[in-house]
Amino acid sequence: MRLSPEIEVDAIGFDFDHTLGFDQQLELRFMLRYAAAAARRSGIAVDDDLEARAQALLMQARAGACSIDEAVAALLGQFISPEAARAESRRWRAEVVAAAPAWVRPLEGMRAGIARLEARGVPLAILTNGWSPLQEAKARAVGLAHLPILVSECIGVRKPAPGAFAALLDRLGTRAERTAYVGDDWQIDVLGARAAALPAVWVPEHAPSEEERRELPRRVLLIRSLEELAEESPERAPHRGRMMGEAPHPLAGWADELVCQRLRDFEERRIAALANPDDVEALHHVRTRARRLRAALEDLHEAYPHAGPMLRALKRLGRRTGAARDNDVLLERVERYCAAARGATREHLERMTRRLRQRRERLRKRALEAIESCLLLPGEGADT
Amino acid sequence: MRGRRIPLALLPAPSASVMRRQIVRVRLAEVLVLAPAIDSGQAKALHDLRIACKRLRYALELHRGALPPEAERAERTLAALQDLLGEIHDCDVLRSISAKGDAGGVARIIARDRRTLLARARRLWREAFGDDGALSELAPYAGLSSPQGAAGAAP
Numbered sequence A: 001m002r003l004s005p006e007i008e009v010d011a012i013g014f015d016f017d018h019t020l021g022f023d024q025q026l027e028l029r030f031m032l033r034y035a036a037a038a039a040r041r042s043g044i045a046v047d048d049d050l051e052a053r054a055q056a057l058l059m060q061a062r063a064g065a066c067s068i069d070e071a072v073a074a075l076l077g078q079f080i081s082p083e084a085a086r087a088e089s090r091r092w093r094a095e096v097v098a099a100a101p102a103w104v105r106p107l108e109g110m111r112a113g114i115a116r117l118e119a120r121g122v123p124l125a126i127l128t129n130g131w132s133p134l135q136e137a138k139a140r141a142v143g144l145a146h147l148p149i150l151v152s153e154c155i156g157v158r159k160p161a162p163g164a165f166a167a168l169l170d171r172l173g174t175r176a177e178r179t180a181y182v183g184d185d186w187q188i189d190v191l192g193a194r195a196a197a198l199p200a201v202w203v204p205e206h207a208p209s210e211e212e213r214r215e216l217p218r219r220v221l222l223i224r225s226l227e228e229l230a231e232e233s234p235e236r237a238p239h240r241g242r243m244m245g246e247a248p249h250p251l252a253g254w255a256d257e258l259v260c261q262r263l264r265d266f267e268e269r270r271i272a273a274l275a276n277p278d279d280v281e282a283l284h285h286v287r288t289r290a291r292r293l294r295a296a297l298e299d300l301h302e303a304y305p306h307a308g309p310m311l312r313a314l315k316r317l318g319r320r321t322g323a324a325r326d327n328d329v330l331l332e333r334v335e336r337y338c339a340a341a342r343g344a345t346r347e348h349l350e351r352m353t354r355r356l357r358q359r360r361e362r363l364r365k366r367a368l369e370a371i372e373s374c375l376l377l378p379g380e381g382a383d384t
Numbered sequence B: 001m002r003g004r005r006i007p008l009a010l011l012p013a014p015s016a017s018v019m020r021r022q023i024v025r026v027r028l029a030e031v032l033v034l035a036p037a038i039d040s041g042q043a044k045a046l047h048d049l050r051i052a053c054k055r056l057r058y059a060l061e062l063h064r065g066a067l068p069p070e071a072e073r074a075e076r077t078l079a080a081l082q083d084l085l086g087e088i089h090d091c092d093v094l095r096s097i098s099a100k101g102d103a104g105g106v107a108r109i110i111a112r113d114r115r116t117l118l119a120r121a122r123r124l125w126r127e128a129f130g131d132d133g134a135l136s137e138l139a140p141y142a143g144l145s146s147p148q149g150a151a152g153a154a155p
Helices: A026-042 A050-062 A068-076 A082-103 A110-119 A134-141 A162-172 A186-195 A210-214 A226-230 A252-275 A280-299 A308-340 A343-373 B016-033 B036-040 B043-062 B070-098 B105-128 B134-138
Strands: A002-004 A011-014 A124-128 A149-151 A179-183 A200-202 A220-222
Touching: A011 A162, A026 A050, A026 A068, A026 A082, A050 A068, A068 A082, A082 A134, A110 A124, A110 A226, A124 A134, A124 A162, A134 A149, A149 A162, A162 A179, A162 A186, A162 A252, A179 A186, A186 A200, A186 A252, A252 A280, A252 A343, A252 B043, A280 A308, A280 A343, A280 B043, A308 A343, A308 B070, A308 B105, A343 B070, A343 B105, B016 B043, B016 B134, B036 B043, B036 B105, B043 B070, B070 B105, B070 B134, B105 B134
Parallel strands: A011 A124, A011 A179, A124 A149, A179 A200, A200 A220
Antiparallel strands: none
């Protein structure tokens, strides 16, 4: 199925929340209800910050920093004992799942869009961050119980990690470049899918600005509702870097595949380094993967002409991570020399060791910041 | 040192295999052009050679499986060469930052280390470009005549 002049797919994956349906803050509302009840039972007054704290805990759970049970128990733990909070959090879980059919609503145009895609025989699946069985209950609530659903809690990996998209491809049995991923979140859905080499379809909750529309990266399609997705219209959203009617380079597909292979490798290492900020080797791996990606972009430049922003971002990243790595390597050498030296030479080497150690934390912090902000898109739009 | 762009427009019929061979040809040629660095031992020239080795190695790695079997041996040789050249570079950086306040003791340690590393790099280079050396065997695939006649330390 052709979604745009440059996107032709065999299957489509969907995000759930705010793409297929919305739950009217079901989890938050129930957390507040449970907290208020726990406070009442304990005779503790609820302060004005309760909602903000609940929201912060939910955000932590959604970012994978803790489980949903831990988030709920932490909120309730302000009013009741930890054991009671854990028991209440289990009750909360069951009640939220049971309440899903009453709270979850389909997004406008979702049912018509999905029905049309199914009528055309396009395999569909849902890949969603969240916990089970709530996400399944939400899908059921909007009439999508028949679609395969992959929930991050069950597959053990969350978007935007490439592993989440790899699980989707496994489930659909399709190749990355022939599988579109549809979502509302720019960072998690669109950038995540593109980093895993899937074409992305962006259904933003709020209309994007003119500039955002103009700057849409390659193989990203912007739509207003899922109904649009099912309408085959090759005129839609042409590639910004290429004029309509201009043929792509005959080796563009080959080059794209090679670059995406490097990009996936880079992205996996980037995520691993951010998950283990104290692991020096993880930082080193990001640097070497960035260099490999950069070399591939330089080698394939003519067949892959939109590499400019990515190359610039990689260069910046290389400077930051390179400085941290060089410092570590020099420190190791100086320490080795120092162990074998005597007298004034040893004193000089000890001074150098101290200087290099002092610099180490600062450089590592800067490198991690650079790694965190280095979000790359295949083709263009390196967003750092 | 900037890597050269791989000119596709000049290729008679662009195909993945032609492009692949062209990439290896350009990257190997870059290494050969910088061969005199091995003899001179000059810091900047050796650093550029290290970058060129790295570019060639990454290209071989990216197309691994689609290249002739001798490419894998070349990859390993380039990795070893790159490591040695990297250590020499570390010595050069260290020498520059340790100069202030050093009575000569640190400079002597670094110089001794550097000499050893350079001797090893020269030996590896000679082996790589010897009769059945890893990089000599790669040259015909890249469409280059025997690199043994190249300038510099290639034997």
